[in-house]
Amino acid sequence: MAQLTCQNLCVGYDGKSVLQDLNFEVFAGDYLCIVGENGSGKSTLIKTILGLQPPISGRILTGDGLRKNEIGYLPQQTVVQKDFPASVREIVLSGCQGHCGSRPFYSKEEKKLAADAMEKMQITPLAKRCYRTLSGGQQQRVLLSRALCATQKMLLLDEPVSGLDPKVTAEMYALIQKLNYEDGITVVMISHDLSAALQYASHILHIGDRVFFGTKAAYLNEFPQAWQKGGGA
Numbered sequence: 001m002a003q004l005t006c007q008n009l010c011v012g013y014d015g016k017s018v019l020q021d022l023n024f025e026v027f028a029g030d031y032l033c034i035v036g037e038n039g040s041g042k043s044t045l046i047k048t049i050l051g052l053q054p055p056i057s058g059r060i061l062t063g064d065g066l067r068k069n070e071i072g073y074l075p076q077q078t079v080v081q082k083d084f085p086a087s088v089r090e091i092v093l094s095g096c097q098g099h100c101g102s103r104p105f106y107s108k109e110e111k112k113l114a115a116d117a118m119e120k121m122q123i124t125p126l127a128k129r130c131y132r133t134l135s136g137g138q139q140q141r142v143l144l145s146r147a148l149c150a151t152q153k154m155l156l157l158d159e160p161v162s163g164l165d166p167k168v169t170a171e172m173y174a175l176i177q178k179l180n181y182e183d184g185i186t187v188v189m190i191s192h193d194l195s196a197a198l199q200y201a202s203h204i205l206h207i208g209d210r211v212f213f214g215t216k217a218a219y220l221n222e223f224p225q226a227w228q229k230g231g232g233a
């Protein structure tokens with residue numbers, strides 16, 4: 001059974017659709033990359049899956065033990081977020097808010113969850129630092145730790161490497177791959193980087209004038225030119 005199923009899904013704003021008739025399934029352990037032109041609706045799709053906005057029509061189902069509040073989300077960074085005046089630890093802990101409800105403090109278990117997530121992302125020494133004083137790569141690790149507090153099952157990542165230099169980008173991809181391989185966390189990632197998508201993903205959802213969903217091999221079969229575009233061998 002799939003963890004996430006989108007059936008005849010149509011997403012958009014104020015009743016006007018941006019993307020129509022999407023059908024795809026994500027299974028435990030998959031690494032799905034969502035690729036497509038600027039403005040094609042990738043972020044809108046992710047926000048709709050997370051329930052941050054309603055679908056225009058169609059259905060989004062979760063299964064295989066995944067509940068909607070167990071999806072970790074790393075949003076696209078905004079200038080405001082970059083300047084957020086809080087400590088690393090506070091930001092990571094805020095990822096636990098999905099399970100602490102209206103309780104105004106964090107439990108021992110939640111503090112442990114945050115400590116483990118920081119350890120995994122190798123940012124434990126930064127715990128007391130102010131978020132806005134960190135480099136772009138360090139900030140992304142903090143946000144990934146925060147997303148990890150919300151889930152052990154599925155991460156939705158909206159362009160997690162945007163604005164990072166090549167070395168830091170490679171490190172970020174390696175961390176995400178490790179979460180997928182070693183911890184079995186399902187990854188759904190929006191990416192502008194087709195070459196990385198083709199390197200790491202198990203499945204591709206290509207949105208735009210033509211929609212494609214399938215395995216990476218099927219994608220390369222259908223769009224053989226993608227390999228060249230992506231810089232592959």
Ligand SMILES: Nc1ncnc2c1ncn2[C@@H]1O[C@H](COP(=O)(O)OP(=O)(O)OP(=O)(O)O)[C@@H](O)[C@H]1O
Pocket residue numbers: 013018036037038039040041042043044045
């Ligand atoms: N809050 C909003 N209200 C109305 N229209 C919006 C809103 N946010 C985005 N749009 C429009 O929806 C369309 C899809 O935007 P979206 O951000 O989902 O695309 P994207 O594929 O993620 O783009 P990018 O690759 O540039 O991040 C665009 O035409 C955009 O102008």
